[in-house]
Amino acid sequence: xxxxxxxxxxxxxxAAGLTVLPAPFARAQSEPIRIGLLTVKTGPLxxxxxxxxxxxxxxxxxxxxxxxxxxCEVIVADTGGVPATARTKTQExxxxxxxxxxxxxxxxxxxxxxxxxxRAQSIPTLSVAAxxxxxxxxxxxxxxxxxxxxxxxxxxxxxxxxxxxxxxxIVVIADDIAYGHEMVAGFQRVFEEQGxxxxxxxxxxxxxPDYGTYLAQLNTKADAVFLGFAxxxxxxxxxxxxxxxxxxxxxxxxGMTALDEAVLRNMGDEALGILTTCWYSxxxxxxxxxxxxxxxxxxxxYDPGFYAAATYVEGAVLQGALEAVKGKIEDKAAFMKALRAxxxxxxxxxVSFDEYxxxxxxxxIRKVERKQGRLVNSxxxxxxxxxxxxxxxxxxxxxxxxxxxxxxxAKFLE
Amino acid sequence: MxxxxxxxxxxxxxLPQFAGEFYVxxxxxxxxxxxxxxxxxxxxxxxxxxxxxxxxxxxxxxxLSAWLYLKLGIGHWLSAPIALAVTTVMxxxxxxxxxxxxxxxxxxxxxxxxxxxxxxxxxxxxxxNGDNGLSGLTRPQPFGLSLDSASAFxxxxxxxxxxxxxxxxxxxxSPFGAALKGTRDQPRRMSALGHDxxxxxxxxxVYAGFWGAVSxxxxxxxxxxxxxxSLSLTNSAEALLGVIAGxxxxxxxxxxxxxxVVLLKNYVSAYVERWNMLLGxxxxxxxxxxxxxxxxxxxxxWARVTGRRKPTDAASNS
Numbered sequence: 023x024x025x026x027x028x029x030x031x032x033x034x035x036x037a038a039g040l041t042v043l044p045a046p047f048a049r050a051q052s053e054p055i056r057i058g059l060l061t062v063k064t065g066p067l068x069x070x071x072x073x074x075x076x077x078x079x080x081x082x083x084x085x086x087x088x089x090x091x092x093x094c095e096v097i098v099a100d101t102g103g104v105p106a107t108a109r110t111k112t113q114e115x116x117x118x119x120x121x122x123x124x125x126x127x128x129x130x131x132x133x134x135x136x137x138x139x140x141r142a143q144s145i146p147t148l149s150v151a152a153x154x155x156x157x158x159x160x161x162x163x164x165x166x167x168x169x170x171x172x173x174x175x176x177x178x179x180x181x182x183x184x185x186x187x188x189x190x191x192i193v194v195i196a197d198d199i200a201y202g203h204e205m206v207a208g209f210q211r212v213f214e215e216q217g218x219x220x221x222x223x224x225x226x227x228x229x230x231p232d233y234g235t236y237l238a239q240l241n242t243k244a245d246a247v248f249l250g251f252a253x254x255x256x257x258x259x260x261x262x263x264x265x266x267x268x269x270x271x272x273x274x275x276x277g278m279t280a281l282d283e284a285v286l287r288n289m290g291d292e293a294l295g296i297l298t299t300c301w302y303s304x305x306x307x308x309x310x311x312x313x314x315x316x317x318x319x320x321x322x323x324y325d326p327g328f329y330a331a332a333t334y335v336e337g338a339v340l341q342g343a344l345e346a347v348k349g350k351i352e353d354k355a356a357f358m359k360a361l362r363a364x365x366x367x368x369x370x371x372x373v374s375f376d377e378y379x380x381x382x383x384x385x386x387i388r389k390v391e392r393k394q395g396r397l398v399n400s401x402x403x404x405x406x407x408x409x410x411x412x413x414x415x416x417x418x419x420x421x422x423x424x425x426x427x428x429x430x431x432a433k434f435l436e
Numbered sequence: 437m438x439x440x441x442x443x444x445x446x447x448x449x450x451l452p453q454f455a456g457e458f459y460v461x462x463x464x465x466x467x468x469x470x471x472x473x474x475x476x477x478x479x480x481x482x483x484x485x486x487x488x489x490x491x492x493x494x495x496x497x498x499x500l501s502a503w504l505y506l507k508l509g510i511g512h513w514l515s516a517p518i519a520l521a522v523t524t525v526m527x528x529x530x531x532x533x534x535x536x537x538x539x540x541x542x543x544x545x546x547x548x549x550x551x552x553x554x555x556x557x558x559x560x561x562x563x564x565n566g567d568n569g570l571s572g573l574t575r576p577q578p579f580g581l582s583l584d585s586a587s588a589f590x591x592x593x594x595x596x597x598x599x600x601x602x603x604x605x606x607x608x609x610s611p612f613g614a615a616l617k618g619t620r621d622q623p624r625r626m627s628a629l630g631h632d633x634x635x636x637x638x639x640x641x642v643y644a645g646f647w648g649a650v651s652x653x654x655x656x657x658x659x660x661x662x663x664x665x666s667l668s669l670t671n672s673a674e675a676l677l678g679v680i681a682g683x684x685x686x687x688x689x690x691x692x693x694x695x696x697v698v699l700l701k702n703y704v705s706a707y708v709e710r711w712n713m714l715l716g717x718x719x720x721x722x723x724x725x726x727x728x729x730x731x732x733x734x735x736x737x738w739a740r741v742t743g744r745r746k747p748t749d750a751a752s753n754s
Contacts, residue, residue: 131567
């Protein structure tokens with residue numbers, strides 16, 4: 023049940039009389055499970071954040087707000103996409119609203135800002151943020167991530183570009199944030215190890231109003247441009263790319279949020295044929311997703327994308343773990359163990375978790391096509407059970423520094 | 437008035453005994469914002485110099501403290517004075533540059549300098565870890581007392597805030613403070629009287645930078661995480677809004693203003709989805725009805741109410 027904070031407070035006020043005394047365990051079982059959703063509803067990241075709320079609300083509504091036989095309440099907090107606020111909001115959810123499990127946050131730096139607090143308070147967290155190190159070098163024992171790390175989908179894309187598309191020279195352009203750096207770095211590593219060359223790397227600021235200057239200096243002697251954008255930046259870049267008459271001259275390929283369903287609905291024919299990689303597509307053909315995509319479309323009037331699917335998938339992981347412990351979320355250690363051991367079928371396909379709490383699941387190569395008058399990310403190839411470490415042994419992978427602007431070093435820039 | 441002060445002090449001291457952990461943390465944050473806004477108020481309110489780059493001092497001292505701990509393994513006893521000293525020296529340098537101008541020029545220079553630091557924090561990832569920020573920090577343990585609990589940290593900030601506000605009040609109340617207000621109101625006349633206006637302003641600038649650095653230390657101790665947003669224009673602007681809303685050039689004004697900003701951002705936003713809009717409305721309302729800020733506005737209103745009562749009393753008697 024997604025309830026507004028106001029109604030939650032009045033009902034909490036009414037219930038306060040009952041909960042003053044420490045409740046015996048038997049009664050704790052009949053109390054609702056309190057789920058905190060950390061999302062972004064204001065600022066530049068808001069469109070994704072609002073989809074996160076919609077995805078989770080839909081999941082709970084379809085299950086009549088009951089998971090593993092217990093009623094659930096979802097309390098939504100808006101972090102504004104600011105790390106310090108994310109921390110205060112997490113404290114509010116934990117200390118004031120007494121949530122037992124967190125879903126979110128959205129952005130990598132938000133996850134990093136609440137990292138030590140989650141450890142100190144031992145709050146099971148199902149993260150959407152893609153920050154690599156949260157499940158790698160600084161793995162948090164209270165973390166699971168059912169979506170992907172920044173580079174988890176970029177590795178297979180690089181493999182696809184090198185092996186299937188036979189690209190030799192690629193330009194990468196990505197948002198100048200950790201997410202963009204990490205994604206591009208993962209792409210570069212796999213692509214160059216298979217004989218390809220990254221000939222140009224550009225990082226426009228996240229809120230750049232105009233890509234003109236970046237397009238003007240684009241190295242056109244390349245087979246393709248890899249887009250590591252988030253939010254609506256991919257949409258704006260592709261439109262300007264088209265206006266500069268580059269469409270058809272260089273191929274475009276993209277990361278997992280470059281041409282999300284959330285922006286695809288605003289695009290035209292210029293997007294047709296662009297390949298992107300993601301762990302999800304609204305066009306994915308499995309029974310869970312068919313229902314999810316149809317229900318979401320009926321509600322929101324557009325296709326679910328990365329963020330809506332993220333919380334919908336996290337909902338399924340949460341349900342799987344709750345069922346494994348028979349709804350006893352109060353036993354945190356057992357619940358956390360169940361979360362990490364969860365093997366569930368979700369809208370993105372089957373998921374399980376590695377020992378660092380990161381998802382192992384399918385990654386799809388998708389092509390923008392027009393179906394029933396809508397642009398969709400149609401799945402053309404599936405990489406099954408992709409881990410955050412791609413094909414590298416985890417130990418060797420973790421011995422390297424975390425992906426960044428400077429690592430792996432670019433050797434073939436022109 | 438005096439008894440009211442005692443009551444406020446008593447409530448603040450007793451607060452963690454009855455308020456929940458979340459509220460205690462919220463008030464700790466208000467304290468940090470209050471020191472930050474009050475230090476900015478030294479410039480805006482008393483020197484008449486509007487700065488849009490005050491986040492520099494908060495951010496730099498926080499980053500320094502975090503960096504010294506993470507990269508060099510220096511403990512809090514040493515890192516805190518180093519961070520304060522370096523930031524204060526930096527304020528001296530920034531003041532030397534920025535005080536070549538006043539008014540709009542001053543505002544733009546402070547803005548530009550702070551944007552340089554913000555850009556550095558974003559790009560110099562070898563030191564600042566870029567967009568991922570610096571994490572894995574601890575709170576200090578003065579005299580072996582752990583500050584990890586909400587109430588312990590609350591008392592720690594309460595002491596610092598009391599000292600900070602007291603020191604700033606002393607600064608303003610001193611003959612130097614009087615000279616400072618003189619340079620704000622009549623810089624030429626002050627110059628003619630033999631005061632070195634630029635020097636007076638520079639000393640104030642450095643002093644404000646120092647207290648900004650103190651708030652930065654508290655900020656990093658509280659959050660145990662630092663990200664380039666702490667150096668951003670938004671952070672400077674929010675403090676400036678707090679100062680203007682509360683009433684610049686008063687001691688209590690920036691504290692009230694900082695409290696309003698923190699509460700709207702962190703507390704009211706839970707109930708009002710469009711809290712940004714509400715923040716805007718609140719400030720528009722304050723500017724419309726109390727252009728010189730909440731504290732002077734309420735004081736004036738109070739004086740009018742109490743002032744008016746006497747004549748009406750007299751009228752009813754006759």
